[in-house]
Amino acid sequence: MNRRDAFQEAVLELIAAEKEMVCVSVDSASRFKEIKACYPERFIECGICEQTGMSICAGFALQGMIPVISGYATFLTMRAFEQIRTDICKWSLNVKICGTDTGFSPQYAGFTHQALEDIALLSSLDNITVAEACDYQDALLMSKHLFGEVEGPVYLRFGARGKEWVLDERHRPVRIGYFEPLSRENFDEADVTIIALGQLVRVGLEVAEVLEKEGIKTFVFNARFVKPLARKMIEEIASGSKLVISIEEHSVTGGLGDNLLRAFHEMGRVPRLLKFGVPGNFGISGKRDYLLQKSGLSVDSIARRILNTI
């Protein structure tokens, strides 16, 4: 199962629970296949028109419905950025945006399709929640929570179709703005606090393994959220961490790392922070694993840099 299947499953559950969900496709119907089959009246096709689709969502939300729009993250967040800003975020409208094929997941489709600046763009807007789940179960929990329980605009990142990594453990309940701890109870016992986002949580856990073997105590968070970041949690991380590591499949500019840094800075306590992300915003065509490695996002490369820093 893949994270994209999870948000569809969440929408099906919410429709069954009589929530006024409606799905908006921008020639992206594959993301809503089951919904279209079960509830064709809840599915709207706009064609390859991201701006139109986004403003249509605003119209639905004004009338009290809960629209979910999904498509390539690059096109949704860039072509329809103004609609997200002006029609949706300004008024905190209850629109759920599911950007797919983020980071390097479109692989050979290249820089036109690889979303490496979507977080930077949307996290600059007030009122929106920006989040990414790390695996199928996490995506299910987060989608149910953010679509069904949270009023207001949400941007959720998803990867490409196909098999995805799955965490062995059960996930904890979702609390908006809070990272999910994946290891020891108290992170102030750790030498390194690793905060990883989405699919790179796997990399974060593997980096931790390497460091532990070197006798370095680690603590790993599944970030889940880039925005908002709960102040209480940020305070605890800022005061309890010796070294903070952020890992994300996004440009190193404006992503999780920068949002964390700003949050630390706002409270006047900035711990040592190493940001791991893609050095620029323009990707290249290639295999995802290769592109991650080339960007310094392989387990070895991250671990080596941390070891050199400590």
Added chain:
Amino acid sequence: MVETNLFSRQELKHFASRVRERIIRATCRAGVSHVGGSLSIVEVLTCLYNGILDINRENLFSRKRDQFILSKGHSALALYSTLTEKGFLEEALFEEYGFREETILGIHPELGVPGVDAATGSLGHGLAIAIGQALAFKMQGLDHKVWVLTGDGEFDEGINWECLPVALRYQLSNLVLIIDRNHLQLSGFTEELHPLEPLDEKLRAFDWSVEMVDGHDFPMLWKLLVRVKEYRGCKPTVIIAKTVKGRGVSELENKVKSHYCNIPQEVAERYLGVLADE
């Protein structure tokens, strides 16, 4: 059924004169406004708010009534004037236009202003928002209509053309698009800048129900709007309202500069005198 004789031609004319008077006074008070495009839509707004839209004091803040989106948001002064004339906006709030350091009554309409159903200002957003609302009405089984008024220059924005097939595909008979066809946009004449003609033929090619009317002729306008309000077919409707930018102030009529300008005091006083006599 709408009572077609609900408002006499004379009553509509008087209402429109009072709206024009407000636009002129507020422009003088603020020192500047998008006066040309505000004056060109006065008759259309007068009809809509005097029997075409099912909007009244009781349902003003409800979403379960006809919706109106002024997609050419820069003409908000005409909308504010109409809403104030209807008693939906308080006089004191209207007086804030262009006068306070901070006001909810900006150049472009925002949500929160009583009677404003969608915030606009960035051109090309209104039609798509209206489609979302019209689809929602259909899904919710509500028999309301969504009316959206765009500029003609606004049709330069590609998103409007994206919208046309979507509304047709979903048979949005509850959607009415009115295009304020005054042939002018910010920096010049539409046909010189970004030609739209033959606009009616282009819209017919998209298979919408296309109507054309003199946007200042009350008997024709009223008759058409009543017919469109009653329409329950399967197509969205577009009305091309042939209007004159700056209508009612001859110094501004059909002038490029009328897009955003002041009205000299002596000109304003002369017109206010004329309007008061009507």
